[in-house]
Amino acid sequence: MTEIKKDIPIQGGFYNINGVKCQVREIAKYLKSDEYLVIYQLLEGNFEVVADNIDSFNSKCGGSEVIAEREFIKQIPRAVIRFLDAKDCETRLNVLHECRDIYTEDMLENFSISLDMQLTGNTLDEKYESIKKQLILLKGFEGSRLR
Secondary structure, eight states, X not given: OOOOOTTOXXXXXXXXXXXXXXXXXXXXEETTTTEEEEEEEESSTTOOEEEEEXXXXXXXXXXXXXXXXXXXXXXXXXXXXXXXXXXXHHHHXXXXXXXXXXXOHHHHHHHHHHTTOOOOOSSHHHHHHHHHHHHHHHHHHHTTOOO
């Protein structure tokens, strides 16, 4: 029976795998081989969830060095955090409007994911407008909910 190694990654910790940021979700035991696997999610691209053995994971990230959570969060634009934390569509519309001159493809993608919508349009301006229209539509439903 394999024992858990001391260099096991920290659950919930942020790591850098070959230049891509990821977060460890779980440590799981593979029953067929008694090997421990690191279950982690990529925090870029398609946000894929991946399983890898501990040795392979540690070699890919250059050891068990955790990216400081504060350092990782600093890399997220404040506008994205404000948009995601917003309690209503009106606030989200305001944040979207404030970002009008600084938005990026990634920011718009994050906004659309949080709204559970698919971005439409080919240019950044068209994508911005599709998010704006979605928020205006949702805002109309917010006020009509029964309480």
